[in-house]
Amino acid sequence: MIPYGHQSLDESDIDAVADVLRSDWLTQGPMAPRFGRAVADYCGAAHGVAMSSATAGLHLACLALGLGPGERLWSSPISFVASANCGRYCGAEVDFVDVEPASGNLSIDALERKLELAEQQGRLPKVLVTVHFAGQPVDLAGIDRLRVQYGFKLIEDAAHALGAGFADSRIGDCRYSDATVFSFHPVKPITSGEGGVLTTNDPELAAQVGRLLCHGISRDPALMQGESDGPWYYQQIELGYNYRMSDIQAALGLSQLQRLDQFVARRRALAERYERLLAGLPLTPLARLPGRQSGWHLYVVRLDAGAGITRRQLFEAMRAAGIGVQVHYIPIHLQPYYRDQGFAEGDLPGAEAFYQSVLTLPLYPELSEAQQDEVVEALRQALA
Incomplete structure (x- = not known):
């Protein structure tokens, strides 16, 4: 089976992890802070904090921005559920903004209309979580204009977009946002x-x-109530969580970061080759929008109307041929949990139509051209 995605590891990664295993620290040592700093430096941000998952990052960003009960978080329905769940973890209401059919990214026009109505109703969001779907950045300048006008906080869910760029800004530099979260x-x-x-x-x-990723605990005397009892002393300043990243994980991430640009370049070359190979088939790649440099996490196509085959039939034919295609994503608002919050089919027609037609093809740095040819030949046979 050719998977839709796969890690690319080499001996330098294994050596980096082995060095930590031979060291005095497996967790809470120097590597996790070093990894957070290295990612921030790569992106051009002032601060970077490593943690156990991007989901943890979204949750902590919401908490640090003061999101709570009686307030609202908006996000894109075309994403993994964590992009919305982070608001529910804080007790906030969650709502969704429809997407652009051509890219799967949040629609600025839909966002502007929704904000105008929310202002009239007194129900503006406190936080917007925008998603850089498949690695292509959303229109950050357009969102920033609305953020200034309406006063919401912005979190970039960049789980797909490390190595991507918007205009002359690298995703993660937080030029347009309060925080960016990577996976x-x-x-x-x-x-x-x-x-x-x-x-x-x-x-x-x-x-x-x-602090929040480590139980809300601090050893900083300036934050303590009363005097410190000694060098061992700490206080829990606020209610936090155990969202720490181990030094083992951080060492692997640091090693991999050295090859990020190489990985993104290979993904881009494979994506451009897909576009040439798929010409003439009833499949439409996601639009490549001006001023945006994709990180090419996913290669997503849309099955054209009138293709003579359903998306499910195409999916099953590809899986039967040993091609591990996938679908990204089931719209979050149609999940049972969010249906129970009052959402229903028809609420977000752009996202629902997008979901009905999309298929993710294999894309990862170690995918060979021969394997890519195999993917395309299986598509040709299924679509014939």
């Missing part, structure tokens, strides 16, 4: 096994996130 799951641009990093230019937000 290091094995199918992502680089991996730490599991893990996440939050970048921000706000030192207070970074410091609070750093």
